[in-house]
Each structure stands twice: as structure tokens, then as C-alpha cells.
Amino acid sequence: MKKNFILTALVFSLWNTDIHAQTISTPKSHFGFSIGDDYQLANYKQMESYFLKIAKESNRVRIQEAGTTEEGRKQYLLVISSPENLAQVDKYRKISQTLGRAEGLSDQEAKKLAxxxxxxxxxDGGMHSNEMVGSHQLIETLYLLASSESQEILNYLDKVVILMWHVNPxxxxxxxDWYMQYEDQTKRNMSIPRLYQKYVGHDNNRDxxxxxxxxxxxxxxxxxxxWLPQxxxxxxxxxxxGTVVxxxxxxxxxxxxxxxxxxxxIDGVGFAMINRLNEEDKPGYVRMDQSTFSTWWNGGLRTAPYFHNMIGILTETTGNPTPSEIKLVPERLVPRNGLPNPIAPQKWHFQQSIDYSVSMNLGILDYASRNGxxxxxxxxxxxxNSIERGNKDYWTASPKYIQEMKDAYQADMSAxxxxANSTTRARFASIPSTYFDNVLRRPENRDPRVYILPADQADFGTAIKFVNALIKSGVYAYQATQDFVHNGKKYPKHSLVVKTNQAFRPQVIDMFEAQDHPHDTQYEGGPPVRPYDAAGWTLAMQMGVDYERFYEDVDGPxxxxxxxxxxxxEKNMLPVSKNGYLINAKANDxxxxVNxxxxxGxxxxxxxxxxxxxxxxxxxETLQKAIGGLELxxxxxxxxxxxxxxxxxxxxGLFDYYGGSMPSGWTRWILEQYGFEYTCFYPQDIDNGTIENYDILLFIGPGIPERNDDITKFRQPExxxxxxxxxxxxxxxxKDKSIPALKKYVEKGGQILTVGSSSELVYHFDxxxxDPLLTVGKNGKSLPLSNAxxxxxxxxxxxxxxxxxxxxxxxxxxVNIVFNxxxxxxxxxxxxxxxxxxxNLEKPLLxxxxxxxxxxxxxxxGLVASLGKGKLFAFGPEITNRAQSHGTFKLLFNQLYN
Structure with missing residues (x-):
């Protein structure tokens, strides 16, 4: 634990400090086409060589290796600024770290550093690989910043340090490579056979x-x-x-x-971006209520920085190397606050999307240069502010407390x-201020200041995984060096302690405490407004770790x-035994x-x-090797x-299909981490009997037709x-061929395990x-409960x-279950x-x-059904949810042995 991960000096693999005129290779000279040309794409191997080339040629660019991908490709951090800034870039990095962590600074010292x-x-770019605008704008932006002699670009380089990152090489x-394999340009497509990230595809932005x-x-x-960027x-x-961005x-x-x-x-940066596009006569920017994107959720590359006090910006830009069109949507032709500058329907080319993206990059750099x-x-x-909130009693207002105040007031009026207040029926009615203190400021409604994760919990190894996830996100933690006592309770050595008096307090609170999503409906009593992603995700709950909350500071060794x-x-040594060993089965590890x-043998x-x-x-001997490095x-x-x-x-056998299933991919990763051997099978294997080679078939998420459908609806290319x-x-x-084959497989002694939507198999097997979530319609037929x-x-x-x-x-x-x-x-x-x-609860929401x-x-x-010689295990909730729900992994693992 003595190794210091705070870099004292950046070691860059390639850089050039030549201050004389430079010749910077154009993208066309390197790739053989201009970035944005229709029907043309660069692969990562070509992009990597261009990044390395520009770093050699330009004294404005440094490049640093920053790890390898799941398939072994190198990821790089490109650092771009003026040569003068790069000469002391470590100074600027340390200032950013110091200000971002906000420890031991006065306001005056902070202003001086600022x-x-x-x-x-x-x-960044390239997160979702079929979204090629994002990856290719990196090339064009890098060239512009490395080569331009315009006063505007030189000003940005003088005043800003830019980090560029390719997310998914x-x-x-x-x-x-798939797109470019077709000689006939009109046949070029992105219908790849598997996920574009080895395990998780599009869900790489959920990790x-x-x-x-x-x-x-x-x-x-x-x-x-x-680095801690702003x-x-x-x-x-x-x-x-009907829009562009x-x-x-x-x-x-x-x-x-x-x-x-x-x-x-976020608002300030957003206004700078849309203003730049409007100045350049680039219409079609949609925002606020006219867009689907909110700032509620954690877990995305854009949203997770919010919990670290970083301004996260997401844009979704139309476009594709294959020419497309801006469709006619009549409602989006009239200007409004969410779409102040509509765009007319028209044919759309890749180059236009690249141009928009570069303009928005420059809009952000302009804002940063003016407001550094x-x-x-x-x-x-x-x-x-976060540190101060963690050092004292602090209450966070959330929808449940607001509703509690209203309910208390209504109850008191009834009694x-x-x-009654004269404005009670108004949309924003006031109520007596006493309810503020009586509800929102009750001592038991304070935010916790300290969390302790005892080392003697049944699965401490998973608790360590949880705290390591916090540490990866820039949170710091403590570990007890010996036993200690707090409030009369003894905690063992190695227990973990996480305090909220740190700069990234929002991340700490978010990972330990419940999310309380507002009851957001289209109108009172109407259908819900769907969240952009998850409504609740509390990681400590998903992982099933034991932790205790404290509302005062806790000191100890x-x-x-x-x-x-x-x-x-610490190295786990086996005790001496003549009668064998018992391995704690409550621990996932x-x-x-066992495997x-x-x-x-x-x-x-x-x-x-x-x-x-x-x-x-x-x-x-094998056991001793197997437990090495595990808290078990x-x-x-x-x-x-x-x-x-x-x-x-x-x-x-793990089910998958053409294009790749993300829930199946996450399960592949889980099985590999825990040492289970598996093979993927596909729809044709069901129909031709190849499934007979397996003892158990796993259908995680999509895989079985809905009960009233004849087939699944997987996207299939020509x-x-x-x-x-x-x-x-x-x-x-x-339904007519595959389902009978699966039923026969079970009856002959096979086993099937389904999770989520694949549990429709229960009904196909009669x-x-x-289904308790059905109601009877006016025609006497069953139908799902309405969203309202x-x-x-x-x-x-x-x-x-x-x-x-x-x-x-x-x-x-x-057990805590992830439910969708x-x-x-x-x-x-x-x-x-x-x-x-x-x-079994009337209100099971956590x-x-x-x-x-x-x-x-x-x-x-979940249920278990015997059919002939075999079994069906059907689980409704997401027991493998994005490889996060460690608390329910055993519901899968237990069924993978005889």
C-alpha cells in the first residue's frame, strides 16, 4: 500500500519539442481519403498509427500509453496544448488534481491556483463503434489542433489543456473492417455478427x-x-x-x-455549443424537453463525471458514412425553446456530421478558454462543498421527504x-414552515457521514470488490490496521471505512444510498415519463454487501x-487439517x-x-493455490x-444470436471470472439438435419468443x-419448431435456466x-397492466x-433484486x-x-419445474445485471453443478 499512484511526472512515449515550423500529415495523406468522405471509414490500426505519427510531427501533441483493451489493443491518452503548456503540463495536471480534491485549501489559495x-x-469518441461520427471527429479535431495557425486555435492551445481518448479500439x-470489406459501396453495412466490445457491446457505456x-x-x-478534467x-x-444534434x-x-x-x-457549456452552431448557420440542435436525455442516471461515461463534480457533456449527432437523410417531422419545424433553430428535411452526408462535431468541440474549447x-x-x-457537507449534519431533499411533508400536512388538516392554506390547491402550494423541521430536518433523515464494512461479514471478498470500484472512481477509503470498537461494537482488523467528507461525496452517497426517482408522469394520473436509463442502481445493494451507517465521524486505527x-x-494460508477443509459457500469467490x-481432478x-x-x-496443494489472492x-x-x-x-451452453446479446455477453464475462467453462449456442443449434451436447442451457435476457409471438425478433441482415x-x-x-425441441431436450434429462424475458418459456411449456401482471380487458381477454x-x-x-x-x-x-x-x-x-x-411486501422498493x-x-x-427427467429454472429479475448484481450471482452459480 506504499506505492503512490499519484504521478509525480508524466512519462510520455513520444513527443517533439521542436519550436520551428512543422509539417503535419493530413488525414488524407495518411488514410487515403478525407475524413467525412461518404462510404469511407478508418479502422483503429490506421487511427493508432496516425495518432503516433502526429505526436512525432507536432510539438503540440504528446501521447501516452494508458492500458490495453479486452482484446489486447493499446489505448492512448493524447494531450494537446501549446508547446509552452506542454513543457509544464505536469504542473497543470497537479493543479487540477489539487483543486478537484479540495483538501486543505483556503478559498484564497484555490483562487490563486485557479x-x-x-x-x-x-x-472522446468511438464509444459505440457503429457510431462512426464520434471516432472520426477525433481524427479531424486532432489534425486541426496540431496544424492550424489561426489565432483562434492558437488561443485555445494557449489557454486550455485538451485530453483526447478513443474509448473502444x-x-x-x-x-x-466489416464495413469496408464490400467492394460495392452501396452494400456497405454495419450488421456485424457479434458485439462490438468483446463482452458487452453497447453496454460499454453502462460500466x-x-x-x-x-x-x-x-x-x-x-x-x-x-487528471481530473473539468x-x-x-x-x-x-x-x-428531424434534428441533427x-x-x-x-x-x-x-x-x-x-x-x-x-x-x-452544464447549462453554460451547452449554451456555448448551440451558439457556435447558430453562428455558423448549422441548425437542428435539440435540447431540454425536446430531447430524451436527462442527468439522473449514473454509470455512463457522460453521467458518471457528474458525481465527481465534472461537467459531463453528451451529444447525439446524426450521420453515417452511408449517406442518410434528415427526415420530415412536422412538429420539429416550428422553433421552440427546446429546438430554437429547426432544420429542413434534406439528404445528409458524413462530412456534415464531422463538421458539426468539430464545431461543438471548438465551442467547448472557446468556453473553457474564456472561463478557465x-x-x-x-x-x-x-x-x-462536498467536504463540508460530509463534516456536519446535512439533509438532502428528495421526493420521498417532499411527499412525507405533504402527507403530514394533509393528515393534520383532516384532523x-x-x-388549510388559501393556496393549497395551487400547483406550487405553500404549507406551514414547521413541516420543514418536523420532516426534512429530523435527525434520522440526515445523510450518513461514515460507512463501515465489517471484515467479518459472510462475503468480505465482494465487499472489497465494491470498495475497489469506489477507489477506481477516485474515492479514497480507509482500512483498519487492528480491531477497534465504536459505539460499543467491536469491528475486526481489515474492516473498511468510507467517509463522505471528500470531494467526490456525491459518488460515495450514490453508491451506498437509495436513489429516489421522482414520480414523473406525462400528466397527473397519466403514463410515466420513461427515465433515460436506470431509475435505481445503488451498487452496495446490488452487490449484497453488509455495511453500517454512522451519522457522526468515526475515528480508529x-x-x-x-x-x-x-x-x-493478504496471503491466505490454509490451516492444518486431517479431516479436510470447509470452504465458505456464502462467498461468491x-x-x-471450486471450479x-x-x-x-x-x-x-x-x-x-x-x-x-x-x-x-x-x-x-491445489486448494492453497486456488485461494491465493482471494479474501475467502x-x-x-x-x-x-x-x-x-x-x-x-x-x-x-449459453444462448446468443447474430449481432450479439448484451445480457449473454455480460454472462460470458461473469462465467469466465468465476471459472465456469461454457460454449455459446445459437438458434440453428436448437432446431438441428446440437443442444443435446449440453447438460444445461442458459437463456439470459432475449432468447425466447413472447408468449403470443411465433418467433423471436432478432435483427437479421440480408x-x-x-x-x-x-x-x-x-x-x-x-414457436412451432424451436420450443418443442427445447421441451423435448428437458424431458430427456436436460436443464434450462432462463432469466428475464426468456422466462416466457414457462408459458410456452404450458x-x-x-402472470399476476395481467388484467382482463373489455373484450374479456388478458392484457398487461397499463403503464398508468x-x-x-x-x-x-x-x-x-x-x-x-x-x-x-x-x-x-x-435478497436485493434488480428489477426491470x-x-x-x-x-x-x-x-x-x-x-x-x-x-412479500406491499412496498418492496429499495x-x-x-x-x-x-x-x-x-x-x-423464480421457479423450478420438473419435466420428465429434466428441469426448468426460471428467474424473473435480472440476477446477472450488467455483472453488477453480485448479491444474486449464486442464483445462477448454484444451478451449474449436478
């Missing part, structure tokens, strides 16, 4: 608080530990129909964890304890971990060890009494357990455009199960499990059909938004 520093602006190569993927971890190190610009496409300011709701300066800072000292000082100010330094596990033992058992895993003493309890057995159930790994080697991936799952009655976007709910069941071994009787309008079931428990757990949640009461979250 005046001496240079604002740091992050510009692997996908760039895959998509560009920026968990940092599972290498690309996300690389970015976090640069952004949250080494503005983060994340390029995407495509815009809403969707950008800031964004619609409500914004997250109440933010500092007000963050929200108004303000950006830097406000960065400090937001951090300082005639208070008189704590060692503060340096910024960016991961928690290391136990499955890593290593099984793969090396050792026998592994479940102890029917303790439910832990058991191995004989002869496995000691292994105890010496006092005697060999009386009843042991032998484990055998099942042959796992077969003639798919090379022969990928045609085995094509196909749909059909099991005696009903029931709506639960991605949120976290509480459920109960029957821990006596083998399917639930290692889990607690209550997920299936639930009604069934009568029978020998061959039983529930593994249910939602984090997020759950309208009509009472409809879930009594609904089963």
Missing part, C-alpha cells in the same frame, strides 16, 4: 461506476485519479428524427446528489390540527489508502476455488449440514461431514451480405403458472428466499413445481422508482 492553472477538457477495428471492463478501468485511472465531452449518435442542457430530472454549480455549469479560472475555481468549490490504490488481500479444484462436495463446500486433505474463509473440518453431496460441473463463416449465427427461435397503473424501470426491490432449497444455498433469506419490469409468477407449490422466492408495486405482492421471482 489563476495559475489551465482548464482541462476531455474529448476493438470495436473500431471490427466495424470499420463507469463498476469498471468491470479493462477499457473502463483504463479510463477511470486517467480521468478520476491522474469538462468531459462524450460524443455519440444518433439524434432524434441532441445536446445540453438536458431535461429533468437531474440527480439531487449534485452541487448546483454542476447543473448550471472559473471552471477551475468552481471545481474546487464543488469539492469543498383539524392546522388550518485506520490507514488511509492512497488515491487509486486497490485493496490488496468460493465458486472460483479450479474440479478442473484439476479433485473431488468437491457440498456438506448437507453446513451447506459449505468440502474437499479432502489430499486437495490441499477456509476452515479445517473437525471431522469429515456425515452427509456429502458430490459436485460435478455441467456442460454449459443473408447474401453475410460471409459464409458467420451464417451459422443467423436464425430465430420459433406450466400451471399465471404499473411501471417499474430498472430499480432494486426486496424479495424473500426459501433458504432450505438447494437452489438458494449460500444466500440469505432476504421483470416477470413474476403465480403458482401453487407442488413437488414438481415450486417457487424459490417471492416478493432504490429507484416503482409505480403500482403492490401488484407484485405474493409474486414468485
Amino acid at each position: 489563476s495559475e492553472g489551465k482548464p482541462i477538457v476531455w474529448i 476493438d470495436g473500431q477495428d471490427l466495424l470499420a 463507469f461506476y463498476m469498471f468491470n471492463m479493462k477499457e473502463a478501468t483504463n479510463l477511470a485511472k486517467v480521468m478520476y485519479v491522474d 469538462i468531459v465531452y462524450n460524443h455519440h449518435q444518433t439524434s432524434p428524427a 441532441a445536446g445540453p442542457p438536458y431535461r429533468d430530472p437531474f440527480n439531487y446528489a449534485y452541487d448546483p454549480l454542476l447543473v448550471t455549469g 479560472d472559473k471552471l477551475l475555481y468552481n471545481f474546487y468549490k464543488m469539492g469543498k 383539524k390540527k392546522t388550518a 485506520f490507514q488511509r489508502l492512497p488515491y487509486g490504490e486497490m485493496i490488496n488481500v 468460493a465458486f472460483i476455488v 479450479k479444484l474440479l478442473n484439476s 479433485n473431488n468437491v462436495y457440498r456438506d448437507a449440514s453446513s451447506k459449505n463446500f468440502y474437499v479432502e486433505t489430499r486437495a490441499k 474463509r477456509v476452515d479445517a473440518a473437525t471431522k469429515k461431514p456425515a452427509k456429502l453431496v458430490p459436485l460435478k460441473s455441467l456442460k454449459i 443473408a447474401s451480405l453475410v460471409p459464409q463463416e458467420y451464417k451459422y449465427l443467423l436464425g430465430q427461435v420459433s 406450466l400451471p403458472v399465471t 397503473d404499473y411501471y417499474i424501470p430498472t430499480s432494486i426491490l426486496q424479495a424473500d428466499l426459501d433458504v432450505s432449497l438447494a437452489e438458494n444455498q449460500g444466500l440469505e433469506s432476504t 419490469n421483470s416477470p413474476v409468477f403465480k403458482l401453487d407449490n407442488k413437488k414438481d413445481l415450486y417457487s424459490i422466492g417471492a416478493i 432504490s429507484g422508482w416503482a409505480h403500482g408495486q403492490h401488484y407484485l405482492k405474493g409474486g414468485s421471482i
Whole structure:
């Protein structure tokens, strides 16, 4: 833990300090075409060589290796500024770090640093590889900044430090090579056969608080530990129909964890961007209520910086190397606040999209160059505000407390304890101020100041993973160097402590505390306004870690971990034993060890009494190697357990389809992390009987037709455009052929496990199960509850499990589940059909938004059905959600052995 991750000097691999006139290679001279030419794309290999070339040729550009991708390609950080700034760029980086962390500074010292520093602006591209505008604007912007002698560009270089980053090199190569393989330009397409990030595809923009993927971890190190930029610009496409760009300011709701300066800072940058486009006669910029994008959610490259006091900017720009068109949307032809400068319908070329993107980059740089000292000082100010809030009693107003105040007032009026206000019926009615103190300022409604994660919890290894995710995001933590006592309770050595009196307090609060999404409807009593992404995601809840809240400071024998330094596990040594070893089955990492033992030929058992895993003493050497680096309890057995159930790994088939399934991809990553061997299978394998090669089939998310559909609806390219080697991936799952084949597979002894929408298989198999989320329409037919009655976007709910069941071994009787309008079931428990757990509360919501949640009461979250010689396991909630929901991984893992 002594290694300091704060760089004292940047080591750049290539740079040139020649101050004389420079010759900078044009993109056309390097790529063979101009960036923005129709039907032309560059792959990452070509882009990488151009980045390296420009860094050699230009004294305005430095390049630094910053890690490798999941497929082994190098990621680079490009640092761009004037030669004079680059000569002392480490000074500016340290100023940004110091102001962003806001520790031990006075306002006067901060103002002095802000005046001496240079604002740091992050510009990225290539996140979603089929959005080629974002990646290719990097090339054009880099060339402009490296070569232009205009006074405008020289001014930006003098006043700003620019960081440029390609987010997804692997996908760039895959998509560009696929697109360019067709000689006939009119046939060029982006219908690739697999995900454009090895495991997660489009969901690579859902990993920026968990940092599972290498690309996300690389970015976090640069952004949250080494540099701390004030503005983060994340390029995407495509815009809403009838527009060119969707950008800031964004619609409500914004997250109440933010500092007000963050929200108004977004507005300031947004106005600079749209003004520049209007000055250049570039219409079609849509914003605010005319766009779908809000600032509520955490986890995206643009949104996660908000929780670090960084101004995150997202634009979605139309365009494609294949010419497209701006469609006619009559409602978008009349100017309004959300679309002040409409655009006429027209044919659209790639070059136009590149031009818009470069203009918006320059708009941001112009804003930063004019407001550099303000950006830097406000960065400090937001951090300082966070530290002060964490050092004292602080209350965050959220919708639940507002509703509680209103309810208390209404109750008092009904009981005639208070008189009705004359404005009670107004939209924004005032109520007596006493309710402010009586509700919002109650001591129990304060924000926590300290979180302790005890080292003696059942799965401390997962708790370490959780805190390491915080550390990757620039949060600092403490670890107890010895046992300590607080409020009369003893906590063991190695317990983890996270305090909120730090600059990135919004991130700390957001990862520990429930999100309280407002009840946002189109009109009173009407259908909901859908969140842009998740409504609730509290990572500590998803991961199922045990933690305790404290509302005062906690002192003890704590060692503060340096910024960016991961928690290391001490070497785990096995005790001496003559009777074998018991491996703690409540820890997810136990499955890593079990799989290593099984793969090396050792026998592994479940102890029917303790439910832990058991191995004989002869496995000691393999066991010792397997537990290395893991925080996992292994105890010496006092005697060999009386009843042991032998484990055998099942042959796992994981369903996927042409183009790639993200839930399946996340599951691939999970299985690999925990040592499960698997093979993917595809729709054709169901119909031709290849599934007989597997013991268990996993359908995670999409995979089974909806109960009233004949086939699935996977996007399929024209077969003639798919090379022969990928045609085995094509196909749909059909009701008339595939479903009978799956049923026959189970009846002959196979097993199927479904998660989420694939649990429709329950109804295709005609099991005696009903859907509690249906109602009867006027025509007497069943139909889903309307959104006005029931709506639960991605949120976290509480459920109960029957821990006596083998399917639930290692889990607690209550569990936090990630729920996204997920299936639930009604069934009568029978020998061959039983529930593994249910939602038993009237209000099970823990984090997020759950309208009509009472409809879930009594609904089963998962079932087991025996059919012939085999079994079907069906889980409604997202038990593998984006590889974040560690608290429910065992619901998958337990079923992967005999």
C-alpha cells in the first residue's frame, strides 16, 4: 500500500519539442481519403498509427500509453496544448488534481491556483463503434489542433489543456473492417455478427461506476485519479428524427446528489455549443424537453463525471458514412425553446456530421478558454462543498421527504390540527414552515457521514470488490490496521471505512444510498415519463454487501489508502487439517476455488449440514493455490461431514444470436471470472439438435419468443451480405419448431435456466403458472397492466428466499433484486413445481422508482419445474445485471453443478 499512484511526472512515449515550423500529415495523406468522405471509414490500426505519427510531427501533441483493451489493443491518452503548456503540463495536471480534491485549501489559495492553472477538457469518441461520427471527429479535431495557425486555435492551445481518448479500439477495428470489406459501396453495412466490445457491446457505456471492463478501468485511472478534467465531452449518435444534434442542457430530472454549480455549469457549456452552431448557420440542435436525455442516471461515461463534480457533456449527432437523410417531422419545424433553430428535411452526408462535431468541440474549447479560472475555481468549490457537507449534519431533499411533508400536512388538516392554506390547491402550494423541521430536518433523515464494512461479514471478498470500484472512481477509503470498537461494537482488523467528507461525496452517497426517482408522469394520473436509463442502481445493494451507517465521524486505527490504490488481500494460508477443509459457500469467490479444484481432478462436495463446500486433505496443494489472492474463509473440518453431496460441473451452453446479446455477453464475462467453462449456442443449434451436447442451457435476457409471438425478433441482415463463416449465427427461435425441441431436450434429462424475458418459456411449456401482471380487458381477454397503473424501470426491490432449497444455498433469506419490469409468477407449490422466492411486501422498493408495486405482492421471482427427467429454472429479475448484481450471482452459480 506504499506505492503512490499519484504521478509525480508524466512519462510520455513520444513527443517533439521542436519550436520551428512543422509539417503535419493530413488525414488524407495518411488514410487515403478525407475524413467525412461518404462510404469511407478508418479502422483503429490506421487511427493508432496516425495518432503516433502526429505526436512525432507536432510539438503540440504528446501521447501516452494508458492500458490495453479486452482484446489486447493499446489505448492512448493524447494531450494537446501549446508547446509552452506542454513543457509544464505536469504542473497543470497537479493543479487540477489539487483543486478537484479540495483538501486543505483556503478559498484564497484555490483562487490563486485557479489563476495559475489551465482548464482541462476531455474529448472522446468511438464509444459505440457503429457510431462512426464520434471516432472520426477525433481524427479531424486532432489534425486541426496540431496544424492550424489561426489565432483562434492558437488561443485555445494557449489557454486550455485538451485530453483526447478513443474509448473502444476493438470495436473500431471490427466495424470499420466489416464495413469496408464490400467492394460495392452501396452494400456497405454495419450488421456485424457479434458485439462490438468483446463482452458487452453497447453496454460499454453502462460500466463507469463498476469498471468491470479493462477499457473502463483504463479510463477511470486517467480521468478520476491522474487528471481530473473539468469538462468531459462524450460524443455519440444518433439524434432524434428531424434534428441533427441532441445536446445540453438536458431535461429533468437531474440527480439531487449534485452541487448546483454542476447543473448550471452544464447549462453554460451547452449554451456555448448551440451558439457556435447558430453562428455558423448549422441548425437542428435539440435540447431540454425536446430531447430524451436527462442527468439522473449514473454509470455512463457522460453521467458518471457528474458525481465527481465534472461537467459531463453528451451529444447525439446524426450521420453515417452511408449517406442518410434528415427526415420530415412536422412538429420539429416550428422553433421552440427546446429546438430554437429547426432544420429542413434534406439528404445528409458524413462530412456534415464531422463538421458539426468539430464545431461543438471548438465551442467547448472557446468556453473553457474564456472561463478557465472559473471552471477551475468552481471545481474546487464543488469539492469543498462536498467536504463540508460530509463534516456536519446535512439533509438532502428528495421526493420521498417532499411527499412525507405533504402527507403530514394533509393528515393534520383532516384532523383539524392546522388550518388549510388559501393556496393549497395551487400547483406550487405553500404549507406551514414547521413541516420543514418536523420532516426534512429530523435527525434520522440526515445523510450518513461514515460507512463501515465489517471484515467479518459472510462475503468480505465482494465487499472489497465494491470498495475497489469506489477507489477506481477516485474515492479514497480507509482500512483498519487492528480491531477497534465504536459505539460499543467491536469491528475486526481489515474492516473498511468510507467517509463522505471528500470531494467526490456525491459518488460515495450514490453508491451506498437509495436513489429516489421522482414520480414523473406525462400528466397527473397519466403514463410515466420513461427515465433515460436506470431509475435505481445503488451498487452496495446490488452487490449484497453488509455495511453500517454512522451519522457522526468515526475515528480508529485506520490507514488511509492512497488515491487509486486497490485493496490488496493478504496471503491466505490454509490451516492444518486431517479431516479436510470447509470452504465458505456464502462467498461468491468460493465458486472460483471450486471450479479450479474440479478442473484439476479433485473431488468437491457440498456438506448437507453446513451447506459449505468440502474437499479432502489430499486437495490441499491445489486448494492453497486456488485461494491465493482471494479474501475467502477456509476452515479445517473437525471431522469429515456425515452427509456429502458430490459436485460435478455441467456442460454449459449459453444462448446468443447474430449481432450479439448484451445480457449473454455480460454472462460470458461473469462465467469466465468465476471459472465456469461454457460454449455459446445459437438458434440453428436448437432446431438441428446440437443442444443435446449440453447438460444445461442458459437463456439470459432475449432468447425466447413472447408468449403470443411465433418467433423471436432478432435483427437479421440480408443473408447474401453475410460471409459464409458467420451464417451459422443467423436464425430465430420459433414457436412451432424451436420450443418443442427445447421441451423435448428437458424431458430427456436436460436443464434450462432462463432469466428475464426468456422466462416466457414457462408459458410456452404450458406450466400451471399465471402472470399476476395481467388484467382482463373489455373484450374479456388478458392484457398487461397499463403503464398508468404499473411501471417499474430498472430499480432494486426486496424479495424473500426459501433458504432450505438447494437452489438458494449460500444466500440469505432476504435478497436485493434488480428489477426491470421483470416477470413474476403465480403458482401453487407442488413437488414438481415450486417457487424459490417471492416478493412479500406491499412496498418492496429499495432504490429507484416503482409505480403500482403492490401488484407484485405474493409474486414468485423464480421457479423450478420438473419435466420428465429434466428441469426448468426460471428467474424473473435480472440476477446477472450488467455483472453488477453480485448479491444474486449464486442464483445462477448454484444451478451449474449436478
